[in-house]
Amino acid sequence: MSRETIEKLSSQKRSPKPSHNSNNYSIWNDIFTDSIDLHKQANSVHNYGPVLLELDTEIIKNTYTGKVWVTKSNPTTWDTNTSHERKWFVSVNDLEDSFHYGSLDHMIVFRHCGGKLPILGHLNRVVLDDPRLQTERYRIDYFSMAFGALMLAMKEGGLEVPIEKRTCNQGCSCLDSYRNGKSEPEKMFTL
Ligand SMILES: [Zn+2]
Numbered sequence: 001m002s003r004e005t006i007e008k009l010s011s012q013k014r015s016p017k018p019s020h021n022s023n024n025y026s027i028w029n030d031i032f033t034d035s036i037d038l039h040k041q042a043n044s045v046h047n048y049g050p051v052l053l054e055l056d057t058e059i060i061k062n063t064y065t066g067k068v069w070v071t072k073s074n075p076t077t078w079d080t081n082t083s084h085e086r087k088w089f090v091s092v093n094d095l096e097d098s099f100h101y102g103s104l105d106h107m108i109v110f111r112h113c114g115g116k117l118p119i120l121g122h123l124n125r126v127v128l129d130d131p132r133l134q135t136e137r138y139r140i141d142y143f144s145m146a147f148g149a150l151m152l153a154m155k156e157g158g159l160e161v162p163i164e165k166r167t168c169n170q171g172c173s174c175l176d177s178y179r180n181g182k183s184e185p186e187k188m189f190t191l
Contacts, residue, residue, distance in 0.1 A: 004029040005115035027075060031110040031117045036102035039129070043172045045183040050129035050146065052166075059122035060108070067111040070095060074105050119159075126150060126163045131178035131185045142189040 001009075033055065039046045046052075060068050070089045078087055089095045089106075099106055110117050128150065130143040143165065150163055168174060177183040 002029045002031050002115040029115045031113060033108045035108060041102055043169055045174045045177045050188050052127040054124045055119060056122045056124050069109045069111050071107045071109060123159055123161050125161050127166050128163055129166050129174060133178060133185050142185050146189050
């Protein structure tokens with residue numbers, strides 16, 4: 001879902017949060033995806049969350065929007081003076097010459113898709129972090145709790161794909177980060 005869709009759903013439950021600056025650049029209702037598993041690449045917790053949805057590239061052909069754009073720079077660095085050519089790849093040649101697989105700047109953006117990406121049939125698998133910790137309140141391990149919630153959500157959405165426990169590379173700092181509270185499992189795994 002897009003930031004706008006998520007904000008709208010959240011604001012039904014609580015007061016709206018301050019807007020992200022991307023709100024100013026007509027991308028608030030678009031959906032941003034990365035070309036690589038960022039947890040694996042950075043060897044650390046990905047701050048956007050402990051769940052990775054791995055999409056099949058076929059979805060690019062079948063977005064029901066017809067428009068898939070690729071950013072040339074990260075929107076968090078855009079300002080009112082940033083030109084269109086510095087924000088986005090503007091041609092196939094431009095993309096072939098300069099796109100770097102795994103770059104944090106080069107994000108694949110599903111535009112004008114009504115704030116929701118139809119992933120049914122295009123989700124290969126779900127990868128879930130296991131912080132090997134328990135919730136303070138109920139003494140249930142975070143992984144099992146999140147696994148159950150994802151199973152339920154997938155059943156409701158008609159999705160049948162494997163949920164895999166993340167296997168980290170040697171030297172990954174995620175367990176330390178979850179344990180020392182740098183990445184707060186309570187915030188990342190519970191509502
Ligand atoms: Zn890890």
